[in-house]
Amino acid sequence: MHTILVIDDDENLRDTIIVLLEQEGFRTLAAADGNVGLEKALTAKPSLILVDLRLPGKSGVDVCKALRSARDSTPIIVLSAAGDEIDKVLLLEIGADDYVVKPFGTRELLARIRAVLRRVSPEAHQVLSFADTQVDLQRRVVSRKGAELKLTPAEYNLLTFFLQNPDRPLTRDMILNSVWGYESFPNTRTVDAHVVRLRQKLEPEPDCPRHFLTVHGVGYRFLP
Amino acid sequence: MHTILVIDDDENLRDTIIVLLEQEGFRTLAAADGNVGLEKALTAKPSLILVDLRLPGKSGVDVCKALRSARDSTPIIVLSAAGDEIDKVLLLEIGADDYVVKPFGTRELLARIRAVLRRVSPEAHQVLSFADTQVDLQRRVVSRKGAELKLTPAEYNLLTFFLQNPDRPLTRDMILNSVWGYESFPNTRTVDAHVVRLRQKLEPEPDCPRHFLTVHGVGYRFLP
DNA sequence: CAATCTGTTTACAAAATGTTTACAGGCGCT
């Protein structure tokens, strides 16, 4: 999970951003001025830094320069007020990765953050595999013997749930709650139907399952 | 496609640059010291060389001199640490084409690389292609089997977004954010309509898409 | 070995999702 450091002296804006980021599942750190910000940046090793250009104490530019000359390459997105003369070349030279002009929309900010994070920490393709099957969780692609398989959303969700809970008997209720969620109340037979579909697509011999096992009287168990 | 050789003894920086370049579609080669670098430069014929000034063994200056005296005219961009006295005259004399001072931003580096490559091989626009279609990102021109295709701005933007994110399911929201921007809030159906238009203009068989694939329940996926 | 319980499979209709077409407003151009 990513931690994002927000350095801005405007308490109101800072809190707004913090709340937004936490809603989106980021961990956050905050600093009200450049010195504190720089210290947190160096000690807490955030994944990304949002820094205001104008700050009491050290300016945003100073923070960037200090970080980069400490050979720290944490990605930085600069926030700049509408009035500020934005010298793009300067920003790039001090090692900023992107900038956003205030006032900015939440979607814009999030999109820029995600874009920078994606660019910096590329494709740590987490690929789970069992037998001759690979599941690429990032790309949402399942392949067997090199050939891509088409899974429906429900099938894919069920499969990832099995993959995350291998080797353990799972009751139909546990599966329903985790895969379908607490809001929907489908019949427990639904689980069976989908297990059948998974077996047909993923088991070498669908009639004699070797991975999606039945635990009589209990539920199912996935064996990698 | 261009191959870029990176000669730098700082493993961290080297890897960062390599990853960046590969994300941008360059092939890469790496070397940690001047001797290895020189050898790779001569044997692998890269399109461009990034070389640190200070290197163990042969310095960056030595590498340049050696290359040029071997009548090799591969363009060279010199990387220099912030503290280094940069003697521009020296750089020009040894045949460097540009230099970048550390710490530099990723965008700056890419811009310089593209500028040098463009200067050296002016014909070589950055052209992405898939199947029998070429997309010239500089000229914003799309052609198929030599004939120019007329795309509207929205279609072109959508196409380039797909080209830059191949092989990965993209949700309608991601597409909206990236292509339409953060300010506008069009209906997600809008994406569908434009995908249809792209398919009609670019797919050999628009009813049986082979490149702009639907991922049911998720969004779309572009397959080169 | 029947009776009973549990799991499997098939088929199907409802729901969700995606495609296509048509169209009206917007924008630039003459």
Place this chain on the structure above:
DNA sequence: AGCGCCTGTAAACATTTTGTAAACAGATTG
């Protein structure tokens, strides 16, 4: 203003997915 092209939306249509029921199969128990 008039024209034409681009675009977003809506509505009709098509397809895929999915939950359920019912028939079937296998396991368990007394």
